[in-house]
Amino acid sequence: MPLSGLKVVDLTRIIAGPFCTQLLADMGAEVIKVEAPGKGDPTRQQGAVVDGVSFYFAQFNRNKASITADLHTDAGKAILAKLIEQADILVENYRPGVLAKMGFDQARLEALNSRLITCSVNGYGSSGPYADRPAFDFIGQAMSGFMSINGQADGEPLRAGPPISDLLAGLYAAFGVVTALLGRERSADRRGQRVEASLCNSLISTLAYFSAHYFATGEQPTRTGNDHPIVYPYGLFKAADGMIAVAPSNDIFVERFLEAIGLVSLLEEARFSTNETRLKHRDALRDLINARIAAHEVHHWILILNQAGVPAGRVQTLDEVFNDPQVLAQDMVLATRCGDVDVNVTGFPVKLSATPARLRRPPPILGEHTDDVLERLGFSAAEIGALHDAKVI
Amino acid sequence: MPLSGLKVVDLTRIIAGPFCTQLLADMGAEVIKVEAPGKGDPTRQQGAVVDGVSFYFAQFNRNKASITADLHTDAGKAILAKLIEQADILVENYRPGVLAKMGFDQARLEALNSRLITCSVNGYGSSGPYADRPAFDFIGQAMSGFMSINGQADGEPLRAGPPISDLLAGLYAAFGVVTALLGRERSADRRGQRVEASLCNSLISTLAYFSAHYFATGEQPTRTGNDHPIVYPYGLFKAADGMIAVAPSNDIFVERFLEAIGLVSLLEEARFSTNETRLKHRDALRDLINARIAAHEVHHWILILNQAGVPAGRVQTLDEVFNDPQVLAQDMVLATRCGDVDVNVTGFPVKLSATPARLRRPPPILGEHTDDVLERLGFSAAEIGALHDAKVI
Numbered sequence: 001m002p003l004s005g006l007k008v009v010d011l012t013r014i015i016a017g018p019f020c021t022q023l024l025a026d027m028g029a030e031v032i033k034v035e036a037p038g039k040g041d042p043t044r045q046q047g048a049v050v051d052g053v054s055f056y057f058a059q060f061n062r063n064k065a066s067i068t069a070d071l072h073t074d075a076g077k078a079i080l081a082k083l084i085e086q087a088d089i090l091v092e093n094y095r096p097g098v099l100a101k102m103g104f105d106q107a108r109l110e111a112l113n114s115r116l117i118t119c120s121v122n123g124y125g126s127s128g129p130y131a132d133r134p135a136f137d138f139i140g141q142a143m144s145g146f147m148s149i150n151g152q153a154d155g156e157p158l159r160a161g162p163p164i165s166d167l168l169a170g171l172y173a174a175f176g177v178v179t180a181l182l183g184r185e186r187s188a189d190r191r192g193q194r195v196e197a198s199l200c201n202s203l204i205s206t207l208a209y210f211s212a213h214y215f216a217t218g219e220q221p222t223r224t225g226n227d228h229p230i231v232y233p234y235g236l237f238k239a240a241d242g243m244i245a246v247a248p249s250n251d252i253f254v255e256r257f258l259e260a261i262g263l264v265s266l267l268e269e270a271r272f273s274t275n276e277t278r279l280k281h282r283d284a285l286r287d288l289i290n291a292r293i294a295a296h297e298v299h300h301w302i303l304i305l306n307q308a309g310v311p312a313g314r315v316q317t318l319d320e321v322f323n324d325p326q327v328l329a330q331d332m333v334l335a336t337r338c339g340d341v342d343v344n345v346t347g348f349p350v351k352l353s354a355t356p357a358r359l360r361r362p363p364p365i366l367g368e369h370t371d372d373v374l375e376r377l378g379f380s381a382a383e384i385g386a387l388h389d390a391k392v393i
Numbered sequence: 394m395p396l397s398g399l400k401v402v403d404l405t406r407i408i409a410g411p412f413c414t415q416l417l418a419d420m421g422a423e424v425i426k427v428e429a430p431g432k433g434d435p436t437r438q439q440g441a442v443v444d445g446v447s448f449y450f451a452q453f454n455r456n457k458a459s460i461t462a463d464l465h466t467d468a469g470k471a472i473l474a475k476l477i478e479q480a481d482i483l484v485e486n487y488r489p490g491v492l493a494k495m496g497f498d499q500a501r502l503e504a505l506n507s508r509l510i511t512c513s514v515n516g517y518g519s520s521g522p523y524a525d526r527p528a529f530d531f532i533g534q535a536m537s538g539f540m541s542i543n544g545q546a547d548g549e550p551l552r553a554g555p556p557i558s559d560l561l562a563g564l565y566a567a568f569g570v571v572t573a574l575l576g577r578e579r580s581a582d583r584r585g586q587r588v589e590a591s592l593c594n595s596l597i598s599t600l601a602y603f604s605a606h607y608f609a610t611g612e613q614p615t616r617t618g619n620d621h622p623i624v625y626p627y628g629l630f631k632a633a634d635g636m637i638a639v640a641p642s643n644d645i646f647v648e649r650f651l652e653a654i655g656l657v658s659l660l661e662e663a664r665f666s667t668n669e670t671r672l673k674h675r676d677a678l679r680d681l682i683n684a685r686i687a688a689h690e691v692h693h694w695i696l697i698l699n700q701a702g703v704p705a706g707r708v709q710t711l712d713e714v715f716n717d718p719q720v721l722a723q724d725m726v727l728a729t730r731c732g733d734v735d736v737n738v739t740g741f742p743v744k745l746s747a748t749p750a751r752l753r754r755p756p757p758i759l760g761e762h763t764d765d766v767l768e769r770l771g772f773s774a775a776e777i778g779a780l781h782d783a784k785v786i
Contacts, residue, residue, distance in 0.1 A: 002576025048609030128722030183395025216441030245535035329521030
């Protein structure tokens with residue numbers, strides 16, 4: 001696998017950081033997640049926990065090993081130092097400065113291992129006036145401008161349902177780490193460097209044509225819900241048994257769409273003959289289309305519209321998504337087993353043909369690999385026993 | 394830079410693919426974008442166009458070179474073949490199968506260049522029953538289940554404002570390409586492979602604790618707008634001059650929040666003393682908090698709340714975002730110049746300390762580098778002239 005043999009020290013918790021290290025683990029890296037003894041990653045106790053197994057934790061921690069170490073103690077810090085000495089990558093999502101206060105500032109990290117790539121996933125970046133502020137997906141969505149363009153036209157600014165700033169920051173961090181690894185591999189001195197991704201910067205990068213429009217005109221974009229700001233028909237329509245999303249982005253697609261649903265003659269009426277007039281008579285056209293769409297089930301329309309080359313899809317619930325033949329064909333549901341519990345997690349979003357990501361090991365039980373990892377680091381059985389007795393591990 | 398000297402043939406257009414190749418270009422790759430003569434990427438004519446310069450195009454095409462080649466002609470295909478022979482990476486976002494129909498199936502690509510990494514950014518993946526369907530960000534949002542959990546509790550399923558499935562798929566593709574490059578660099582045979590990312594799979598990967606909850610319980614998640622499904626207070630509050638987002642995710646943070654705004658005594662009232670009772674009396678508590686928050690401006694509260702360690706931020710408009718001191722300190726606005734037009738684009742979301750991304754060249758004018766690139770491929774001045782005359786380039 002592309003990252004086989006590369007060692008990651010994983011100090012992350014919750015979502016953004018664990019998602020980053022999971023992406024590396026999926027590609028073959030050996031990820032050792034360091035957790036607090038007795039408690040571990042807070043997500044182990046959150047969400048739906050079945051017979052002691054958190055599906056939330058499982059979603060972000062497959063393919064990793066888990067060790068416990070109390071990093072508030074000198075003995076715990078000594079374990080971390082040994083891990084760092086033989087690692088390629090260290091990933092953390094503390095607030096900026098916290099790792100340094102624990103005794104591992106950049107100079108110490110470099111002294112321990114000049115080849116080390118360190119990665120921080122944080123709220124706002126580690127420099128600038130807000131660097132020390134606590135961050136959170138919801139706050140990242142507010143501060144980045146994302147919320148200002150999400151929501152209904154007549155509603156308030158709205159966060160995205162899923163924690164997308166966490167996920168984007170984790171993915172950017174993984175991209176940055178692999179890029180830095182490739183840079184190291186291709187360099188003469190093989191030195192590591194520091195990689196950073198933040199919730200706020202990550203979401204700013206998604207503003208796309210909204211930021212472009214703002215830069216060009218100085219105008220604030222408006223929220224438009226499911227409607228396209230300048231094209232109609234476009235959006236959601238109600239079939240007999242559910243909703244469909246249809247995206248005819250220009251006149252050619254609009255004609256194909258209306259043709260496919262038997263309403264192409266509407267284009268001959270003055271009120272619907274151009275995009276401009278259709279925007280003016282949006283509600284009337286919506287009602288006419290909905291009246292037609294309501295006559296059949298979603299399945300009927302999706303086939304007809306896709307055959308006509310009109311981008312269209314069912315507005316799927318999670319139940320529909322995870323039973324969808326395409327989603328299953330893409331292996332986007334993976335079955336694993338934590339202890340005695342069968343657990344499903346979502347699949348690999350990136351497909352590599354020769355060296356595909358694989359589920360190599362289930363999400364770990366807290367501290368499952370502590371003794372094994374410490375032994376490989378050179379700790380004796382007696383030392384490991386003493387660390388257990390002292391509750392350091 | 395980490396990707397210096399690596400050559401990318403870029404057949405992408407619109408957003409998802411161009412975002413992928415821009416991420417590679419930002420990290421130092423030499424990206425040659427191949428566009429249709431006379432027209433180019435459709436985004437060159439879309440959005441706010443100032444003196445012939447599309448800010449939308451600029452947002453996704455900095456650091457690239459542009460050549461024109463009509464890939465419907467044999468002469469255009471011969472140019473593409475030469476580009477492929479000396480490239481490390483080819484990225485395309487055609488519908489699956491289109492590149493093969495153009496004469497460049499996987500076997501031909503490997504015959505031209507066994508080291509080539511090919512990357513497809515598509516709608517649903519290149520295998521499975523929907524592989525051939527036309528896709529679009531809006532449809533990806535519907536089909537992936539994302540829309541089913543975005544929106545107000547009493548509203549309809551809602552797409553995210555920004556085209557996040559395009560952006561996520563582009564970012565996943567870039568992560569996949571760099572991972573495959575690293576795998577190639579570390580392998581004995583140095584062979585390339587095929588990388589794929591899709592709009593639908595990318596969004597499925599963002600379902601996070603929603604998919605985990607569904608897998609654990611079989612229950613469909615519900616939309617909750619800006620409210621946290623199981624914690625209150627949490628959400629948006631109205632200050633004198635704007636809205637603030639506050640995310641106290643547990644009892645400790647709730648106490649800090651109410652303490653900071655002078656309402657901690659409310660916790661002594663039976664109706665607000667536990668999270669459970671607060672959820673029951675959500676509206677009453679919201680009104681009391683809003684009455685207090687309305688007494689001061691956003692700026693006042695953000696300082697006080699962050700000092701108290703409560704995650705909080707202004708709900709920023711784009712105007713506020715791009716004048717925010719933190720956003721500017723993070724270099725998230727970059728000034729460039731296309732022809733005679735000053736153009737701003739958003740900055741680099743991933744920060745590398747030793748080899749940072751840089752703005753090395755402005756978004757290219759259509760075909761700006763055609764002659765130069767063809768000359769380096771070995772075409773004579775006479776041949777280049779003939780290709781111009783035949784409108785192949």
